Amino acid sequence: MAVYLDCNATTPVEPSVAALAARFLEKDFGNPASPIHDYGLFARAAVEHARAQIAKVVAARPDEVIFTSGATEANNLALLGLAETAWREGRCHIITTAVEHKAVLEPCEELQRLGFELTVLPVGADGRFNPKQLAATLRPDTALVSTMQVNNETGVSQPLAETAAILAGHGAWWHVDAAQGFGKELEPLQNPRIDLIAVSGHKIYGPKGIGALVARKRDGRLPPLKPLMFGGGQEQGLRPGTLPVPLIAGFGEAAKLALRDHEQRREACRTFRAEVLQAFAELGARQNGDERYTLPHVLNVSLPGIPSDKAIHALKGTIALSSTSACTSHTRTPSHVLAAMGIPPERAECSLRLSWCHLTPAVDWQRVTEILRQLRPS
Template structure:
């Protein structure tokens, strides 16, 4: 491998578009470009029919009816539509309470907080120190005024997997809607809307080797889940999401979902091997690390670790051509520990020593081997600088 070549290890942030997805999308940009809602002519009908085939492919990924798939611009819109749409519709039925956790994606937490101004009672449950929700605490929090529970399937920062099946049973027993942000889970772990008793589920194409700008919301038909739409328009997508569908993006999303179904097992086997290789290499080089979050209930492609004696921002500053993320967020030009890491009750020092390295379908063994060399050499360089400063 060329020493100057870039190694991308930030797959939780976004994924490259699979070549087969690009190939499937291309004709819909300049050959089959008709409006999919203009079904009175041949080309429009052809495009519309193929979008429906894509809807079927997405539905298969989560074991739903294709009629329950609503295309959106991505998981952020899907989460907003699920949370605000359900809350506003069912508020008229003398209910005003919604429940989530403190480690959700920002768009979920901001959607919840925005509803406080509309008179809703927002309950944000803390996760345990391993990032997993205690389902007993959830059960105790639900009341006869609860409309919705929203819990992410696979955490974008620390990779832990929540017990969706247990949560779904609790919600069904209490006749409460269950929504899950599955943007990070799509194509990585099993998603079954019936097994998990999900009423609403959000997906994002660009997290599973599809194009950016497209996602979907699963909305259960039986028993029927009702939502207030976020905006008005031409009643596309069953009146829940008005606007002309971007044909090429829908086609690409469908192909990405189809590939995810076929390749999930092989992808995970290879990613698990590469993840183990990376962590074992650190140990061999006497680099002390600790995994953030539950060590067992996790997706192994997300390696969020504290590296003892290292400031993570300095590590990233000093390493060239390896793309990975801090375990912290930038706010007002100041580095502050991520709220997700704070939810694990990490100290500021522990959070500041945390990095997220995420692997994916296109990650090669050669890249991991080279990344191990580059990262470990910089860590030891920082160790030496620290020792020299201490001596001085």
């Protein structure tokens, strides 16, 4: 069986998370919207407990956590949910960056179609946007700034602390897509200037199908979001539908473990990273994204002369990896992230993304390098 090295696409589930989710599937299956009996009361208590666990990771309040189906829905709720208020107030300018996930770029394009003016900040060869360019672009009518925390393709963390300082005296809402960094890079998301944080359970060893939008209050009030769906009034009227208690409980457990085991996990990833870097250095690989800003569990490299699809196919019995975002890998389109970094198409076509975790077993790197060497043209 191939060793799984695609944790940025989705992570394995922690055993205690799976056990807790199974309990709420099989035994404690009550509906939290029916607190008229013990089943419903216990389900509601489980949901609120998980809400507090998730809030704690980003130093937020439990009532600022709105459950969604994942980070994609949370991003859409944050970006599109602010549109009506922003338009009414005459603030029709939004800012994002060129390396955002499609779950941010496409809602921004929809806002542009609706009449908003969109500014897309470029990034440098290091994979980061320049905060000075953000400061220069910011206007009195800027309603929303959307920046990711960690890039899903390169693992490069963005300058959130500098962004917070720039936005300190401005009224724009600040949204952060934290799907890849939540629970893995703690301090940046705890900055109270961030208004909206999108997170996903299956990126931190929790279940698929559950995420949250953390909406921090200003002056005691949530950001003026409008719901995207209607019917039921759950989640403070912003996300209707019966709450998936097994998924929520599992997500809460995963958040608790992410906070508790943060340093041990990072150290395990650093140790594994040293092996990965050594193996690919022997092949003359070029790293995409600045090593200084890359989280310890991700590596994006290009292997000169070896197309990524050929490498992935040849390695499929040894390691399972990818070349781009899981959400766009089926399209076979060039990576917009690598293109934004100024990486030539021929190098981007040879790029591989490896992502691992504290649960990843050992890899036979000698076998990996032998396979890849055989793919090189003689």
